[in-house]
Amino acid sequence: MKLYEKVAHAIAERIEQSFYQAGEKLPSIRALSLAHEVSISTAQEAYRLLEDQGWAESRPKSGFYVINRQKAPQQLPDLSRPTQRPIEVSQWEEVLSLLSASTTPNLVQLSRAIPDLNAPTLKPLTRILSDLNKNAHGSMLSYEALRGSDGLRLQVARLMVDSGCRLHPDDIIITAGCQEALSSSLRAVTKPGDVVAVDSPSFYGSMQAIKAHGLKVLEIPTHPETGVSIEALELALEQWPIKAIQITPTCNNPLGYTMPVEHKKRLLALTARYDIPIIEDDIYGDLSYTSPRPPTIKSFDTEGRVLLCSSFSKTLAPGFRIGWVAPGRYGNQVMHMKYVVTASTPTITQLGIAEFIAQGGYERHIRKVRAQYHQSRDVMIGWVEKYFPQGTKISYPQGGFLLWVELPDDIDTITLNERTMTKGVSIAPGVLFSASGKYRNCMRLNFTDKSSEKNENAIKLIASTIHEMVSELKQQPHMITI
Amino acid sequence: MKLYEKVAHAIAERIEQSFYQAGEKLPSIRALSLAHEVSISTAQEAYRLLEDQGWAESRPKSGFYVINRQKAPQQLPDLSRPTQRPIEVSQWEEVLSLLSASTTPNLVQLSRAIPDLNAPTLKPLTRILSDLNKNAHGSMLSYEALRGSDGLRLQVARLMVDSGCRLHPDDIIITAGCQEALSSSLRAVTKPGDVVAVDSPSFYGSMQAIKAHGLKVLEIPTHPETGVSIEALELALEQWPIKAIQITPTCNNPLGYTMPVEHKKRLLALTARYDIPIIEDDIYGDLSYTSPRPPTIKSFDTEGRVLLCSSFSKTLAPGFRIGWVAPGRYGNQVMHMKYVVTASTPTITQLGIAEFIAQGGYERHIRKVRAQYHQSRDVMIGWVEKYFPQGTKISYPQGGFLLWVELPDDIDTITLNERTMTKGVSIAPGVLFSASGKYRNCMRLNFTDKSSEKNENAIKLIASTIHEMVSELKQQPHMITI
Ligand SMILES: Cc1ncc(COP(=O)(O)O)c(C=O)c1O
Numbered sequence: 001m002k003l004y005e006k007v008a009h010a011i012a013e014r015i016e017q018s019f020y021q022a023g024e025k026l027p028s029i030r031a032l033s034l035a036h037e038v039s040i041s042t043a044q045e046a047y048r049l050l051e052d053q054g055w056a057e058s059r060p061k062s063g064f065y066v067i068n069r070q071k072a073p074q075q076l077p078d079l080s081r082p083t084q085r086p087i088e089v090s091q092w093e094e095v096l097s098l099l100s101a102s103t104t105p106n107l108v109q110l111s112r113a114i115p116d117l118n119a120p121t122l123k124p125l126t127r128i129l130s131d132l133n134k135n136a137h138g139s140m141l142s143y144e145a146l147r148g149s150d151g152l153r154l155q156v157a158r159l160m161v162d163s164g165c166r167l168h169p170d171d172i173i174i175t176a177g178c179q180e181a182l183s184s185s186l187r188a189v190t191k192p193g194d195v196v197a198v199d200s201p202s203f204y205g206s207m208q209a210i211k212a213h214g215l216k217v218l219e220i221p222t223h224p225e226t227g228v229s230i231e232a233l234e235l236a237l238e239q240w241p242i243k244a245i246q247i248t249p250t251c252n253n254p255l256g257y258t259m260p261v262e263h264k265k266r267l268l269a270l271t272a273r274y275d276i277p278i279i280e281d282d283i284y285g286d287l288s289y290t291s292p293r294p295p296t297i298k299s300f301d302t303e304g305r306v307l308l309c310s311s312f313s314k315t316l317a318p319g320f321r322i323g324w325v326a327p328g329r330y331g332n333q334v335m336h337m338k339y340v341v342t343a344s345t346p347t348i349t350q351l352g353i354a355e356f357i358a359q360g361g362y363e364r365h366i367r368k369v370r371a372q373y374h375q376s377r378d379v380m381i382g383w384v385e386k387y388f389p390q391g392t393k394i395s396y397p398q399g400g401f402l403l404w405v406e407l408p409d410d411i412d413t414i415t416l417n418e419r420t421m422t423k424g425v426s427i428a429p430g431v432l433f434s435a436s437g438k439y440r441n442c443m444r445l446n447f448t449d450k451s452s453e454k455n456e457n458a459i460k461l462i463a464s465t466i467h468e469m470v471s472e473l474k475q476q477p478h479m480i481t482i
Numbered sequence: 483m484k485l486y487e488k489v490a491h492a493i494a495e496r497i498e499q500s501f502y503q504a505g506e507k508l509p510s511i512r513a514l515s516l517a518h519e520v521s522i523s524t525a526q527e528a529y530r531l532l533e534d535q536g537w538a539e540s541r542p543k544s545g546f547y548v549i550n551r552q553k554a555p556q557q558l559p560d561l562s563r564p565t566q567r568p569i570e571v572s573q574w575e576e577v578l579s580l581l582s583a584s585t586t587p588n589l590v591q592l593s594r595a596i597p598d599l600n601a602p603t604l605k606p607l608t609r610i611l612s613d614l615n616k617n618a619h620g621s622m623l624s625y626e627a628l629r630g631s632d633g634l635r636l637q638v639a640r641l642m643v644d645s646g647c648r649l650h651p652d653d654i655i656i657t658a659g660c661q662e663a664l665s666s667s668l669r670a671v672t673k674p675g676d677v678v679a680v681d682s683p684s685f686y687g688s689m690q691a692i693k694a695h696g697l698k699v700l701e702i703p704t705h706p707e708t709g710v711s712i713e714a715l716e717l718a719l720e721q722w723p724i725k726a727i728q729i730t731p732t733c734n735n736p737l738g739y740t741m742p743v744e745h746k747k748r749l750l751a752l753t754a755r756y757d758i759p760i761i762e763d764d765i766y767g768d769l770s771y772t773s774p775r776p777p778t779i780k781s782f783d784t785e786g787r788v789l790l791c792s793s794f795s796k797t798l799a800p801g802f803r804i805g806w807v808a809p810g811r812y813g814n815q816v817m818h819m820k821y822v823v824t825a826s827t828p829t830i831t832q833l834g835i836a837e838f839i840a841q842g843g844y845e846r847h848i849r850k851v852r853a854q855y856h857q858s859r860d861v862m863i864g865w866v867e868k869y870f871p872q873g874t875k876i877s878y879p880q881g882g883f884l885l886w887v888e889l890p891d892d893i894d895t896i897t898l899n900e901r902t903m904t905k906g907v908s909i910a911p912g913v914l915f916s917a918s919g920k921y922r923n924c925m926r927l928n929f930t931d932k933s934s935e936k937n938e939n940a941i942k943l944i945a946s947t948i949h950e951m952v953s954e955l956k957q958q959p960h961m962i963t964i
Pocket residue numbers: 113176177178179180203205248253281283310311312313314318322323824825
């Protein structure tokens with residue numbers, strides 16, 4: 001890191017930790033240069049970087065101010081109110097039908113969490129893989145080490161430094177996507193019948209894993225800007241025999257929030273009191289719109305109590321099926337699970353991705369798509385505000401490429417999806433993200449695609465279908481008010 | 483199938499079913515032509531094929547005779563005598579140390595079940611994969627359908643015709659290797675605490691899956707030529723609440739036998755009485771030295787009670803991590819398990835293998851390596867007979883590339899392996915294949931490599947280490963007789 005980057009990083013961290021509040025005036029260039037013992041020009045460069053990264057803005061003749069980045073211009077969804085006791089996960093049929101729909105050709109798929117797979121910055125990776133495959137023989141075609149390739153684990157350990165983690169490559173196990181990381185972690189720290197607490201709404205894949213492993217889920221009320229409610233979690237921990245916590249605190253799927261650093265630390269401290277492991281899903285973390293990206297909970301963990309799960313499925317492409325877990329003190333159990341479930345992870349793909357990262361291709365790609373998604377977020381929110389009925393609530397993602405939309409109460413998004421599907425557009429109905437069929441009036445939309453006419457038309461089509469449903473409901477004896 | 487192939491197939495089946503016994507005279511060409519209503523030249527061609535395939539031999543001026551293929555020239559191991567009650571699987575430490583050793587560079591690895599990865603017949607496959615990767619974008623980089631690619635499932639369904647199975651592509655689910663197929667199948671048909679019966683000695687990967695899923699194992703006495711004892715299994719079924727049977731009846735790992743067709747049918751009938759699912763591991767089936775390859779138990783199953791598991795790890799290469807399961811009536815459960823454990827299977831690899839099979843590359847490769855392994859088997863057995871101490875018992879594999887060797891009682895193969903490892907040769911100690919530390923004096927050896935000096939030297943080195951251990955034992959007060 002260059003000197004001015006270090007200074008900028010320090011300021012960014014203080015903003016993130018709310019030491020400097022949104023709208024507040026930042027130290028003058030002179031004060032900064034004195035405080036950090038750097039030259040005036042380094043201080044200037046630091047501010048230029050902070051501006052570039054969207055942390056600060058300069059006001060003519062006045063100085064630099066903290067950008068009001070958290071505040072959503074639109075109306076946000078409310079704090080979620082899931083079922084307040086441990087329950088069994090349902091919704092498998094709904095998930096299955098979402099997964100099947102996504103192989104329908106020519107669909108405008110706003111339903112699935114798939115990144116931009118046509119980015120030119122992916123080309124170097126496919127070229128590396130092409131070359132590696134060409135003359136592959138011997139050990140390149142054999143089982144890779146159970147833990148994963150040395151080279152890839154080294155690169156992953158390096159990437160994780162950005163999120164504040166200092167891990168040895170041997171602290172990492174490569175997996176068949178984040179799904180295997182989550183599934184193995186869950187099984188490593190629980191036994192059938194146990195209760196697992198989750199944020200809510202929550203990624204359906206981890207909830208289905210909870211179901212398949214015979215566990216019960218306790219959904220914790222979650223705020224669309226700050227994540228799982230620490231207060232609600234504390235009450236839950238007092239009341240129920242929770243054995244693990246599974247959350248996605250950075251660039252959450254589906255809500256898009258990033259939990260503030262202070263909340264992450266409080267969560268870690270709270271669970272320390274009960275000695276409960278946290279399964280932290282960081283799959284979208286590197287797609288945070290802020291740079292440096294936010295730290296993980298894992299980065300504050302000194303007890304090996306956090307199992308960090310991630311993959312390249314959202315940052316590069318899901319078809320490779322390469323993920324990882326940093327299992328902390330649960331390494332032995334996770335390794336056994338990894339062995340019996342998939343034995344090892346594809347060899348050449350690991351070598352290829354490691355080389356791509358080592359060549360700087362990963363960083364270049366991330367910089368590019370992160371900016372692209374950041375832009376499309378605002379375009380997408382604009383369309384939804386413009387075309388959807390009044391009273392629609394919209395999330396304000398801090399990273400990734402997924403938008404959460406809450407419609408008037410009586411609109412069932414399963415029906416909505418059935419109707420839009422016949423016209424070639426798919427959405428992800430909200431019920432998928434609940435263990436028990438809540439969020440019926442919500443949906444998740446993918447906004448990876450750069451603002452194109454095709455996408456605006458898809459949003460218009462969804463909007464007109466909603467309007468149609470609203471007027472049908474109004475004509476029914478039991479009228480609704482929206 | 484051509485007409486003469488059909489005729490040859492019919493004769494081969496009758497030999498396999500012991501309708502024609504080893505050494506017996508087969509019908510004359512004229513009789514064959516009459517019986518099958520084919521021309522004399524077709525009958526001649528059929529016999530030529532049977533000779534090629536090693537079923538028949540012609541004796542000058544006399545006619546065709548059934549080759550004595552089953553009888554091993556060497557002394558075979560005895561019927562195994564595992565623990566006679568359900569137990570928990572141990573040996574994870576030993577498996578882990580085997581797996582770690584196999585990444586040691588420059589080792590002559592006779593320890594692991596890895597096929598020949600330098601076969602020139604694999605080249606077309608790596609070339610296809612190279613081309614597919616080169617310009618991969620969009621859906622080729624995305625999640626493949628949960629069930630697996632349409633193209634690959636079609637090709638797998640076609641391959642399975644050779645083992646007597648007529649399945650629809652939708653009866654097949656693609657998995658991350660055979661290990662995921664086995665693991666998902668086990669979980670689909672059991673719950674923690676259940677008892678699973680297995681052949682013994684048995685592949686450590688499936689036993690570790692039994693352990694990880696909280697199941698108990700009941701090891702059934704197994705014959706080195708005919709497989710699991712049906713009588714012993716019948717007694718076990720009467721006595722214990724067995725919930726599933728997991729076996730590798732064709733080209734077994736580690737014993738190499740193929741269960742005779744009649745035994746397969748009896749096993750199916752027996753388990754029908756108890757309505758118990760059979761998890762049939764067919765991973766080495768296509769590497770049978772006989773052609774057509776032996777039928778699977780699945781091929782006789784009319785109730786959807788057999789879950790057939792396999793992969794390309796032994797026939798092509800394990801580094802791809804592509805396998806499949808034909809789960810019969812347990813499709814929903816297996817699919818749910820597949821989703822929560824790995825979500826989907828690498829996309830491009832599936833497309834590449836499908837294309838390779840469609841182009842005939844799979845068949846060409848199998849023909850080639852099958853003949854190679856068949857030859858190396860006999861060379862390897864020759865070496866073991868020549869160099870190992872008298873009293874050594876050796877399996878007589880009917881396919882695949884794995885040899886099971888039983889040493890004098892007091893030789894501990896864990897110690898043996900520790901010693902040979904220091905000299906650059908690894909073996910698979912017998913205890914790995916037992917749930918409870920039996921088969922201490924046994925080992926498994928890989929014989930993929932074409933009879934080379936390197937391999938003969940490795941066998942000599944193992945032999946001299948054994949002789950060393952024997953004489954050390956003789957010098958101890960408690961002498962052994964061998
Ligand atoms: C939050 C979250 N975790 C995990 C996964 C699964 O990731 P992978 O495809 O790497 O298994 C997803 C995919 O949608 C996800 O959104």
